[in-house]
Amino acid sequence: MSGTENQPITDLGTLKALAHPLRMHLYRGLCVARTATASQLAEQVDEAVSLVSYHLRKLAEHGLIEAAEPQSGDARERWWQPASQGVSIRDKDFRDAPERAAAHLAATRLFHQQRSDMYRRHLDERLTWGPEWNSATSDNESLLRLTAAELTELSAELLALAKKYDERGRAAEAAGETEGRENVALHARAFPFRT
Numbered sequence: 001m002s003g004t005e006n007q008p009i010t011d012l013g014t015l016k017a018l019a020h021p022l023r024m025h026l027y028r029g030l031c032v033a034r035t036a037t038a039s040q041l042a043e044q045v046d047e048a049v050s051l052v053s054y055h056l057r058k059l060a061e062h063g064l065i066e067a068a069e070p071q072s073g074d075a076r077e078r079w080w081q082p083a084s085q086g087v088s089i090r091d092k093d094f095r096d097a098p099e100r101a102a103a104h105l106a107a108t109r110l111f112h113q114q115r116s117d118m119y120r121r122h123l124d125e126r127l128t129w130g131p132e133w134n135s136a137t138s139d140n141e142s143l144l145r146l147t148a149a150e151l152t153e154l155s156a157e158l159l160a161l162a163k164k165y166d167e168r169g170r171a172a173e174a175a176g177e178t179e180g181r182e183n184v185a186l187h188a189r190a191f192p193f194r195t
Contacts, residue, residue: 008093012094014062015104017062024114026045029044036080064082064083065081066083067080068081
């Protein structure tokens with residue numbers, strides 16, 4: 001990966017490119033795999049390689065993914081990788097026009113729907129993970145009384161903590177410590193509500 005930080009998305013074209021259900025699945029799959037071909041990703045999403053290749057090119061046009069070093073001797077295979085560690089999409093960058101705000105809302109709904117689908121799939125498959133992973137898995141809800149500034153601080157601390165564990169896991173994996181290591185999704189939402 002060329003970048004180590006999240007890539008901020010502030011333009012409407014890039015947001016719309018990512019906010020396509022198949023493209024978001026492909027992007028997420030590529031972030032997990034770190035490098036992959038269209039054929040490998042097509043198997044994951046159960047779509048035609050030609051369709052997957054088209055959507056990968058669209059993601060590349062917007063700088064979300066990039067060509068990767070070939071991982072095999074087959075020169076016909078084109079390898080892809082994320083252009084950064086991930087993306088960040090903030091509401092404040094899309095408030096300036098109704099079309100931009102609507103696109104941000106639609107994208108956010110899609111991302112959260114896909115995250116919910118991931119968690120439902122985990123629940124359906126949890127018996128296959130065994131007691132160690134089921135004990136380690138968490139599902140928490142905290143109902144807090146905070147100011148906007150305190151929520152901002154809490155969100156930053158949670159992100160920093162997740163980054164710390166991600167860096168630790170990547171370093172251990174790079175050192176060859178792969179035994180028992182799995183992909184883990186951490187979805188945290190913090191938002192105000194009224195009863």
